[in-house]
Amino acid sequence: MAKKNMIQREIKRAALIQKYKRKRKNLKEQIKKAQISKNKLNYNMNYKNYLGIVHYAEKENRCWMTGRSKGFYRDFGLSRHVLREMAHDCLIPGLHKSSW
Template identity: 50%
Template sequence: MAKKNMIQREKKRAELEKKYYLKRLAIKESLNASMTFADRMKLRQKLQEMPRNSAAVRGRNRCWLTGRSRGYYRDFGLSRHIFREMSHECLLPGVTKSSW
């Protein structure tokens, strides 16, 4: 189980990302449209003034059951440990253990 504060931090980042999504998108679109160097610098400054945790890049994928961030399977939203346990118990449809 991951630390409670790490899970809460990820939730906070997700909320900030939702809050500032449209604002960031508008600035990025105008940044791509602008041609002068001075305009680009002003727009970059606006982006830098926003909270860092509002950037989508800072989010981290976590297992929805344990909160573990490493060994994460995107298709299932689980960490490798939980994925293995659930697949052995036949709780994941379509997953079979392979042997050759």
């Protein structure tokens, strides 16, 4: 047989479930409405990846000279190729190729 405090705890939980049943139902309906309105947004706002998980589309960082997206340095807004060339030509102040 269960302890008396465990029985009382279950009774208390059942009472709380009944007390907040209507509030929980209203919140679930509001969430459902918000999800429906979110899905009606522009396609570019969200997309599904190969796992089927919805993510927000983010603007990809691109080099402002070549448009390359890989090897991008945020501090300069350049790809690694252009950054190296400009550093060799002394076009970026304070940046030089290290050697040791």
